[in-house]
Amino acid sequence: MSTLSEVYRDNPLHPQHIIPLDFESAHTVPESHIWPETNDFQHSGWSNGELSIPVIDLMDPNVVEHIGHACETWGMFQVIGHGVCLSLLEEVEAEARRLFELPARQKMKALRSPGGATGYGTARITPFFSKNMWHEGFTIMGSCVDHAKELWPRNYKRFCDTMVEYQKKMKALAYQLWLLVLKSLDIQEKDVTWAASLQHSEAALQLNSYPCCPDPDRVLGLAPHTDTLLLTIVHQSDSNGLQVFKDGVLGWVSVSPIAGALVVNVGDLLHIVSNARFLTAYHRVVANQACHRVSIAYFYGPPAESELVPILPKLQAPCYRSLTVKEYVSVKAKHLEKALSLIRI
Ligand SMILES: C=C1C[C@]23C[C@@]1(O)CC[C@H]2[C@@]12CCC[C@@](C)(C(=O)O1)[C@H]2[C@@H]3C(=O)O
Ligand SMILES: O=C(O)CCC(=O)C(=O)O
Numbered sequence: 499m500s501t502l503s504e505v506y507r508d509n510p511l512h513p514q515h516i517i518p519l520d521f522e523s524a525h526t527v528p529e530s531h532i533w534p535e536t537n538d539f540q541h542s543g544w545s546n547g548e549l550s551i552p553v554i555d556l557m558d559p560n561v562v563e564h565i566g567h568a569c570e571t572w573g574m575f576q577v578i579g580h581g582v583c584l585s586l587l588e589e590v591e592a593e594a595r596r597l598f599e600l601p602a603r604q605k606m607k608a609l610r611s612p613g614g615a616t617g618y619g620t621a622r623i624t625p626f627f628s629k630n631m632w633h634e635g636f637t638i639m640g641s642c643v644d645h646a647k648e649l650w651p652r653n654y655k656r657f658c659d660t661m662v663e664y665q666k667k668m669k670a671l672a673y674q675l676w677l678l679v680l681k682s683l684d685i686q687e688k689d690v691t692w693a694a695s696l697q698h699s700e701a702a703l704q705l706n707s708y709p710c711c712p713d714p715d716r717v718l719g720l721a722p723h724t725d726t727l728l729l730t731i732v733h734q735s736d737s738n739g740l741q742v743f744k745d746g747v748l749g750w751v752s753v754s755p756i757a758g759a760l761v762v763n764v765g766d767l768l769h770i771v772s773n774a775r776f777l778t779a780y781h782r783v784v785a786n787q788a789c790h791r792v793s794i795a796y797f798y799g800p801p802a803e804s805e806l807v808p809i810l811p812k813l814q815a816p817c818y819r820s821l822t823v824k825e826y827v828s829v830k831a832k833h834l835e836k837a838l839s840l841i842r843i
């Protein structure tokens with residue numbers, strides 16, 4: 499039986515792909531971080547509320563229909579009325595900032611190892627792109643005590659306690675969202691073989707930092723990607739940057755922050771289980787000259803050994819072959835964007 503972190507251990511990154519830039523001393527953008535000229539990073543036409551992902555109140559009596567519709571049309575929505583208090587959101591953001599504001603040589607003490615899951619470093623998708631991202635992250639899978647002790651030998655507890663408390667709240671919210679998603683697909687919890695094990699599965703918390711950039715038009719905060727697991731819940735600080743790709747004429751659409759709201763992404767596993775009825779959200783983050791943007795993403799999914807089977811309404815053929823979470827994570831670690839097409843029937 500392997501856990502998700504063991505699956506990542508079996509798909510290690512090259513050490514050179516893990517070390518972020520020392521952003522504090524970067525007064526110009528190095529060649530390694532300049533993306534091709536043809537970018538449209540800052541000019542995604544749709545923002546300022548002209549067109550945006552749905553905002554759904556979890557207290558709304560029609561919440562199930564709204565969530566189903568948002569997952570089918572966007573693969574992403576913002577939730578309000580979720581019951582997670584603003585002070586906890588502020589606290590987790592403040593702790594993330596406290597970490598990222600440390601000097602680079604201090605953060606390097608908590609570097610994630612090539613086969614490791616927890617620690618400071620670049621995003622896992624880094625090796626798939628020829629240019630680096632204007633981004634640094636801190637991933638937590640399981641306990642973060644050992645890494646936090648490296649950062650603050652005498653003062654690590656506040657950070658760890660906040661992360662534990664936040665993950666507890668995210669787990670409960672993710673489960674609530676999962677039940678609403680099942681309802682919207684007209685699926686009974688008992689029909690999903692691994693449903694009960696969701697309670698014991700290993701989730702991940704990712705603290706993301708996008709420092710102010712001297713030339714934001716030429717860099718990317720986070721390259722376009724889809725999230726791997728079932729659902730991701732993101733708290734974003736009060737500055738623009740997150741964009742979602744909407745097929746058709748729209749292209750990249752900004753996901754503007756709303757105080758207290760949380761962004762929810764459909765991940766690849768939910769796309770597979772819904773037999774492609776729900777869209778997996780293809781998204782990216784653009785950089786910003788004026789603000790140091792921070793986000794906290796919680797990734798929720800079943801245990802690594804769970805068998806994923808597309809759940810089908812009558813007479814529908816499956817779009818994807820059945821496979822375990824472990825198998826999918828490992829296909830994605832090797833092929834990234836091509837992973838879904840490789841398991842398509
Ligand atoms: C469970 C996880 C999802 C994630 C890989 C990870 O092990 C922890 C980090 C997550 C993250 C955050 C930034 C974007 C992303 C694509 C990446 O490179 O690392 C996601 C991963 C994912 O959803 O595949
Ligand atoms: O920073 C954000 O808003 C999004 C982060 C993200 O996409 C991720 O962590 O997977």
Ligand SMILES: [Fe+2]
Pocket residue numbers: 723724725781
């Ligand atoms: Fe993401």
